[in-house]
Amino acid sequence: MTEQHNEMAPAQSRSEQAIRTIVQEHQALWRILDLLDQLLSDMNVNEQRPDERLLDRIFDYIQHFSQRVHSTPTDIELYKRLGEKSPETVPLLEKLARGYVIGHEKLLELRSLLAFCMENWPQGREEFSHALARFTEALRKHIRKEEGVVIPRARKLLSAEDWEQIVEARDVENDPLFGERVREEFRELRHQIISYTPERLGGLGLKHEERVSAPHARQEMLAIKGLATSYGQIEVLHDIDVHINSGEIVSLVGANGAGKSTLLMSISGLQPMERGSMVFEGKDLGKVSADQRVAQGIVQVPEGRQVFKDLSVQDNLLLGAYTRGRSPEVMDDLERMYTKFPILRQKRHNLAGELSGGQQQMLAMGRALMARPRLLLLDEPSMGLAPLIIEEIFDIIKELKEEGITIFLVEQNASQALALADRGYVLETGQVVIEGTGRELLSNEKVREAYLGM
Ligand SMILES: Nc1ncnc2c1ncn2[C@@H]1O[C@H](COP(=O)(O)OP(=O)(O)O)[C@@H](O)[C@H]1O
Ligand SMILES: [Mg+2]
Known part of the structure; x- marks a missing residue:
């Protein structure tokens, strides 16, 4: 049975x-x-x-x-x-x-x-x-x-x-x-x-209405209310309200220093919360450690990739599954990563430091996926990459969404990030100043002027 x-x-x-x-x-x-x-x-x-x-x-x-x-x-x-x-x-x-x-x-x-x-x-x-x-x-x-x-x-x-x-x-x-x-x-x-x-x-990035309805209704996955956090005496996030529904891609855009990375680190538990609440799938995250959050399905790909340069590609990927041991399931997932990122299979015995920037980004994403995330936090995955590689990274993000992973995407590359997002937020000096659907933000005058250079 x-x-x-x-x-x-x-x-x-x-x-x-x-x-x-x-x-x-x-x-x-x-x-x-x-x-x-x-x-x-x-x-x-x-x-x-x-x-x-x-x-x-x-x-x-x-x-x-x-x-x-x-x-x-x-x-x-x-x-x-x-x-x-x-x-x-x-x-x-x-x-x-x-x-x-x-x-x-x-x-x-x-x-x-x-x-x-x-x-x-x-x-x-x-x-x-x-x-x-x-x-x-x-x-x-x-x-x-x-x-x-x-x-x-x-x-x-x-x-x-x-x-x-x-x-x-x-x-x-x-x-x-x-x-x-x-x-x-x-x-x-x-x-x-x-x-x-x-x-x-506008390239091929624009999101389309779904003609096949998802089998499950959208539910709130993460709810952040009144979040504030500081570095020392300086408060860098003030009174943040953000929510993410399961199955969505939500994009967070904002200038350098606005607090985007800090918000992601608060969600993954690497940056302590000073005020406010955070609820993930109905459970309060207040006292949940960063490691426990990974085990619950919240996984971050940090800014600047941060792969282990002196380890092989394969060992980097396996490290992503450290909370899961080395079961046959993990080896299956490894195989799946190699199918998703054929270049990583080719270079599996190379040191991560020998990879190009785009390949390192794929490795960082692959490593995160090895933890089987349900909510994937991506911090500027396109940073410093050539346009064609950026397209590829965005393609992969779309695929991950199709596979059912919920994605919170931080990007300075606002036009592309909003084009593929269900919803988005604009962060300015630690505060959410605009929120809406991807399309709404793309056509918002202020967003166009400040972030899309139009
Ligand atoms: N470790 C830190 N110590 C002190 N201040 C920091 C630290 N990290 C970031 N900051 C400051 O917090 C603000 C938000 O930074 P960050 O979250 O990295 O912004 P973003 O990712 O949007 O560029 C900035 O003013 C930055 O200088
Ligand atoms: Mg940042």
Whole structure:
């Protein structure tokens, strides 16, 4: 009985894990579709010649996706299993699978229309833009059907064993949806798109409304009320009220010296609280030590990474799990870190000090993840990194959220931090001066002026 119960729990989370993978790829694709819309409007409303390189990269991305699926449509484990369990869904699944094939053909057509259009501009513009508009619409429909019908039915009808098999397909390199290598390739292609996307279009960072509702309602995870703290005689945080709901990314922005790191250290228990209260998952943290907080799931990645430079990458990661001993579970997690951060596997025997800044940041995050955080506190993860690496770090943060980790993100890089945040706070000289959703803060006049340089 107990044993069965033990097996049920991870199986259930596997189904959510698989669903999140799909939804995550969809969201990336959806952002790219939005970008295409913007490019379309530039072309039609502003009569701008399209940027061929950028469009090419975007088409590469979509083509890569459709080719993967198109070449082996029956191999989508999820479709196959759902079809067996739910005959009435078969026509839809067949239609969606056909959509991949047709989409592939349409894409090749689009590419030749684009080539013609570039050579004979403005001739061919209308034909290309119509075809492109139809294409993005069809793709959006496809995503909506998958998320609105296929996933809810799969969630309801598939057994633990089905999900086990579906997730196992992850390990098969070429599984079109779950293969790690395939996801790596997508990430690389996204980087290329980002690097060609003009700044004014805002990259691909903007968060989208979730079309698949989370299985659990959002609950308050951390509540801080009236927090004050001092260094010696000097009070640096005054009367802070901040709350974080489970599953959220909450961003904290503010100038150098505003007190952001101090707030994070108060939460992780490294900086004593002078006044106020802090409640985590219903429990008062007042007398809970920093170590105990780690064991309860509050884990901080400190500013400036602070990896152990004279230890190997692997030993750094294992140190992250010191509260958990060296169980087989920990070794599984280590393996998972290497899958998430392939570069760390490559360098597992190198000293941490030999890694680049971006790699050290990944190591610091990997080490924190080894403690199995439920609330991850990130202190300026993008500091001092090159733009492309920053994109990668932000991608990883999004993935962590998709995996169900709640994130409190401190950043000076306000535009990106707010773009991916559910909510955010602005801290000025130790006080919260503005709070709101990520979007609200991004469009707030004061925030734009002071933190976004607009
Ligand atoms: N260990 C410390 N001793 C004394 N003052 C400190 C210490 N750490 C930070 N401060 C001061 O507290 C304020 C907040 O610092 P910090 O939390 O590091 O800000 P932020 O992370 O927003 O840059 C600053 O005025 C800083 O100089
Ligand atoms: Mg700081």
